[in-house]
Amino acid sequence: MSDLSPELSRPRMEHLLALLNVRLKERGVRASIYVVGGAAIALSVRNDRRTRDIDVLASDSAVLEEAATVARAEKMSPRWLNQAARPWIPPHPAISLPELPGLRVVFAPPEHLMAMKLVAMRRQDLRDIVALAREIGMLEAGAEDYADLLERVYGDEYALQQVLGVPLEQVRGEAVARGEMALQAINLI
Incomplete structure (x- = not known):
């Protein structure tokens, strides 16, 4: 096995x-x-x-x-x-x-799945990110919108800090960077 x-x-x-x-x-x-x-x-x-x-x-x-x-x-x-x-x-x-x-x-819910995929941000997650963006109406969203989704789903910067593994003062910047990566995936696929 x-x-x-x-x-x-x-x-x-x-x-x-x-x-x-x-x-x-x-x-x-x-x-x-x-x-x-x-x-x-x-x-x-x-x-x-x-x-x-x-x-x-x-x-x-x-x-x-x-x-x-x-x-x-x-x-x-x-x-x-x-x-x-x-x-x-x-x-x-x-x-x-x-x-x-x-x-x-x-x-x-799809918003939670999207947040988890944005946190993981692995190569194998890119198709899922595109499918989820389509599902929740975020194909035309900006990087800040994805960062807002992350903060909304995880509840606060402290919880997001834990899953992103960055210092508290870098949480928003990292969340926006994840949004930018999502946009790149959407434009590629």
């Missing part, structure tokens, strides 16, 4: 989450996951998007336990569903549990 699952398509992710839901129902567990990253984009914005894993915040440790069981049954990496993106997830409303045993799946 490799350390990374083969790339997951939207139908494959839906299948895996359905299996996870069944496992949680069988255990009588009510749980929720907040999906971020490439999986959230694939499942809510870009149908053609593939990803190696599903980044989540899970409400219950049983979610990750049962995800490992699903991984064994499907002969894939036990990290197909993980919480590795947790430090970069912006503040979000509390996610309620389902009324009955099973899994509630909630996706981060």
Whole structure:
């Protein structure tokens, strides 16, 4: 078994989450996951998007336990569903549990996904940034607008300082620089 699952398509992710839901129902567990990253984009914005894993915040440790069981049954990496993106997830409303045993799946809003992609700003994020800019109506926005989005989503300069990893006095400048990089991506793709 490799350390990374083969790339997951939207139908494959839906299948895996359905299996996870069944496992949680069988255990009588009510749980929720907040999906971020490439999986959230694939499942809510870009149908053609593939990803190696599903980044989540899970409400219950049983979610990750049962995800490992699903991984064994499907002969894939036990990290197909993980919480590795947790430090970069912006503040979000509390996610309620389902009324009955099973899994509630909630996706981060596109603005939050955009903010996380701007923070990460990796080469592989550029297509996602363009798709998200289209989704939230920011194709014609300026670099300052992207900086404003970052500040709005993360809540304040202190939270943004943590995820950007720059001194407090450089936060706004770094946020604008991320906006400029987003504009370059939009103009290239």
